[in-house]
Amino acid sequence: MIDLSINFAGIKSPNPFWLASAPPTNSGYQIMKAFDTGWGGAVWKTLGVPVVNVSSRYGSVNYRGTKMMGFNNIELITDRPLADNLREIEEVKKYFPDHAVIASLMVESRAEWEQIIKDVENAGADGIELNFGCPHGMCERGMGSAVGQEPEVLKTIVGWVKEAANIPVITKLSPNISHITDPGLAAVQGGTDSISLINTIKSIVGIDLDSYAPYPIVDGKGTNGGYCGPAVKPIAMHMLKDLAQHPEIGKVPLSGIGGIETWRDVVEFILLGATSVQVCTAVMHYGFGIVREMEAGLRQFMEEKNYQTIYDFAGKALPNVTEWKHLNLKHKVVAEINADKCIGCDLCYIACDDGAHQAIALSDDPAIRIPSIIEANCVGCNLCSLVCPVEDCITMVKRDDGKENVTWYERTENDDIPVTFDDDRAGGKGHFVPTPQDALKHRK
Ligand SMILES: Cc1cc2nc3c(=O)[nH]c(=O)nc-3n(C[C@H](O)[C@H](O)[C@H](O)COP(=O)(O)O)c2cc1C
Ligand code: SF4
Ligand code: SF4
Secondary structure (H helix, E strand, C coil): CCECCEEECCEEECCCEEECCCHHHCCHHHHHHHHHHCCCEEEEEEEECCCCCCCCCEEEEEECCEEEEEEEECCCCCCCCHHHHHHHHHHHHHHCCCCEEEEEEECCCHHHHHHHHHHHHHHCCCEEEEECCCCCCHHHHCCCHHHHCCHHHHHHHHHHHHHHCCCCEEEECCCCCCCCHHHHHHHHHHCCCEEEECCCEEECCCECCCCCCECCCECCECCCEEEECHHHHHHHHHHHHHHHHCCCHHHCCEEEECCCCCHHHHHHHHHCCEEEEEECHHHHHHCCCHHHHHHHHHHHHHHHHCCCEHHHCCCCCHHHCCCHHHCECCCCEEEEECCCCCCCCCHHHHHHHHHCCCCEECCCCCCCCCCEECCCCCCCCCHHHHHCCCCCCEEEEECCCCCCCCEHHHHHHCCCCCCCCCCCCCCCCCCCCCCHHHHHCCCC
């Protein structure tokens, strides 16, 4: 019997699907509707000092017909009165006592932190999330990512919050930093119960070619926004992995955020150590209903793998994410084209010839459109299989016998690494490369 429920640092939720603090959690109306649709938790749109928002607020990167592949915003924290939000938190908890309602907070002084923590606790919030991530507007006022980028300040504020709070604390990190483990460790040392990440990435998504202003345009001007949506998922997963693998940070529960849209995204974040996930852009794009596909897919995955709870597979990918120096230098794959599937578009040929290793040949007979792999030249880089538009037409097949495993680390230990520019032990020696003049052979 599959049980999707979680206990995230003391915050109980019927499933790991939470709404991230953002427009979809702006009101009790939206959160009740989301819970009714299947979401297990919601992080309320950040509460704090009163703000004034601008119009417009959002920009996007549309890529080849895919709208909002990347999304950015210059919106601030909530502009609704605190009293209204507190009353609605109370109402949501009355209807959904078993769902997770987490209050995202961002204020400045210690006295303000203490007051607002008391307010949300009295309203019945199950937890607090500290917004140290907004990379626009609020950071100019010393909050948001301005705190997320200063580990010592972050640690001090987490300490204040932990002293004042009686409910679990989640520290939400900014990705706008070189090493995510610096603020991550500061949060743990400050006493945080858990960590969530990522907030948005500082960005400019485009420039209008008439007004020369960045999007979104506010009366002829713009500013950097916070980038999110499918485009940021790889960055979020990498940062999650860095935290999960850290000996101290990895001990606290991690909530994964950034580009999550499908059940597969959810599973991938859990495999990298998250035990709850949060979603914003995908809900802004498609609505609360996406949680149904997420739940059905997650259940099916767990059924197939024979997992009963989220904790049965959380972090299972972590041992396989290693440093480059520990990869097997003897592993060898080459590309193989399935002639029955090939449509003769020759995209693989041009990609390999211009952008890789000249390991794909075209026939001299123009009637034959199916290219062939020159195995001796193929370094197994994957490029052709990535550009091929036909599913499973180019596959990478193993050529080593699996008997040898030698890593750069081991070679270094054994004093067996190339040390001069022309060292015979270097890779690439003996690889076939056409002469420069071969590039001109079709010239009339
Ligand atoms: C329009 C908009 C407003 C947001 N407002 C907040 C906010 O008030 N507090 C916060 O912690 N994060 C805020 N975020 C960041 C999201 O909670 C989330 O961390 C980020 O969007 C990455 O998730 P996604 O790729 O699913 O959108 C906002 C994001 C967007 C797009
Ligand atoms: S795997 Fe790389 S080198 Fe080999 S054929 Fe494909 S593109 Fe060329
Ligand atoms: S890209 Fe794929 S479909 Fe196109 S020619 Fe190469 S193998 Fe065939």
